[in-house]
Amino acid sequence: MYRVSRHRSNAVPQKNPMQPVTPSTVMIDRSRLLDRFLRYVRVETTADPSSNLYPSSPGQRELGQMLRDELAAISILDAELDENALVWGTVPATDGSVSAGSPSPTVAMVAHMDTSPEAPGKDVNPQVIDAYAGGDIPLPSGGLISVAKSESLSDLVGKTLITTDGRTLLGGDDKAGIAIIMEVAQTLIENPHLVHGPVRILFTCDEEIGRGTDKIDLRKLDATVAYTLDGGGAGVIDVETFSADGATVRFVGHNIHPSIGKGRMVNALRAAADFVSALPRTTCTPETTEDREGFIHPHTIHGGVGEASVDLILRSFESEDLADYARLIETTANQVAADTPGIEAHVSIRQQYRNLREGLDDLPESVSLAEAAFEQLGRQPTRMIIRGGTDGSQLTEKGLPTPNLSSGQHNIHAVTEFACLDEMVEAAQHVIKMLELWSQQRA
Missing domain, CATH: 3.30.70.360 (Alpha-Beta Plaits)
Structure with a gap:
């Protein structure tokens, strides 16, 4: 997918009709998040548009098995790799709403396991740059991530960046989203004081070739709202697609x-x-x-x-x-x-x-609560449009409103792709805060 920032709202984002929420104290384990990401990108999951199989490439099932096992290891009791290689799991609610007989909405967090066939995705060799000092980034292949062609680099000085060696994609699209969701799940399990309703986890296949939602049973997902973690940069809510x-x-x-x-x-x-x-x-x-x-x-x-x-x-x-x-x-x-x-x-x-906008209008809270979460974290949210599509486009069209959120990706679909760990940490914090706000709603 490709996105363009041409929908920045000049108005103050609409507040939710609720009392202010005291920010939860949560520390995201940066090292663990980075380790996850590095582990996931090394699995070759390039989608194959010439294949009639689902998933279209065997590596997607391999990554799915890894994710299912990791979910089970952190005590996600219903962790599942289904016959279509989709990965499912549930983080149980901690807000007491189920026992009180008035359950809060189930929120689904979604990311895709495949990577684009537009550039090589085999033998990914990630490079970690601690405290990026600025300027062009030379790659082991002899290539270059230049500031002139990667304008976002100027805003990332001092951050931790992950690149490839210049021969392949990194796979941040969308393994950054997967790593964030996995880290959120483990953080919630380890911190039962964090208030949230039921959280459904879903990792899909073949999003890059337009088949990401083909095998999803929305009745099984059973969510009120979903979010794809498949966006670039930080602080962005994608509210329209082609x-x-x-x-x-x-x-x-x-x-x-x-x-x-x-x-x-x-x-x-x-x-x-x-x-x-x-x-x-x-x-x-x-x-x-x-x-x-x-x-x-x-x-x-x-x-x-x-x-x-x-x-x-x-x-x-x-x-x-x-x-x-x-x-x-x-x-x-x-x-x-x-x-x-x-x-x-x-x-x-x-x-x-179809355009994401056409379905999000049916559940305006899908955007306003995401905006409120950014605000309560002291961050200014930005609404964007995507000159492309996501799994959320099709999920929304099928009746499940699904905005797209930032996951720290940059230069997607290119061998100059990179990800920003700091932005991934921010994305995890945002998801946790957003889940807290959703827990105050009632299904």
Whole structure:
């Protein structure tokens, strides 16, 4: 996913209609959190978009087994790795609401185990930089994390950073989120004085290839609200995502030996190329849009003379725009077919996910309580929009409001990816405070 800070609220975040809460005293074990993260990123979990299996790569199940065992070791009694390699667990409530007959809402914390297939994810060799001194960061591979291309570095002087050696992804997206949730779970278990309602833990597979929620049973999750820990930086609440559809345009021609092709060959590959060339070039593309602007993105051509297909993604913050994009694709494909006698064009559109905003409006507390938790920790929250999607997009569309929260990731999907331990600690503190506020609500 990719996010852009273009939705910073200038207004004072809305307060919750509740009495001020005395901040709980909790110390996050930085060393343990770091050890978890380093352990998780070394497991290769690259998603495989060519696979029809779920999970699409064996390392995701391997990491899931590790997480299930670690949850059981900290006395999560229902820790489970299910048949789909999803990891489940529950931290029991400490607020007394269940015994009082008026249970507080169940809050689910969600992160994904897979990493992006857009860069290598095998043999990750993490590098820890204590007290980052500023400036460019040289990597063992000879590469460089430059301040010029990583503006967030200027705000992280003195912090602990984790990078790769420059050959692979780090996997902070989303193993930073996993490590934070695991550390929160253990911290809550070790500190029963921390007040919270039931906390459901869920680690998913194949988020990076759009399948992260395919095997989730929301009845089993049984939560009022969920949060994905899958965001960049610190202090951010992602409240909007793109709405997204996928499209495939298939051209059917006629293949015959080229030596006798005159008047007989109909080249579907040429039709596919003509189609891509006829799409908008100076507007409505990833290369020409930013902020709230949507796009049509042809990303793969495959096939040959007899048949060739173009795969595209359609993105907009306004769901109704996707229908216009689909009509443009169909009109363009049909025109290419009309201009190339013998070519047939077939267009298929499939819905992927919808703007997070459309479901969060049904539970405004999902955002306002997250904001209040930041405020009570003395931090200024920032609302952001994502030029992409999360598991939360699909969970929200299915009826479970799921904002996305910071987890200290930076330069995601690149071999210059890095994570900030200090921001991960802050994220864990924020989750614990937020759970305290949710415990004061009633389901």
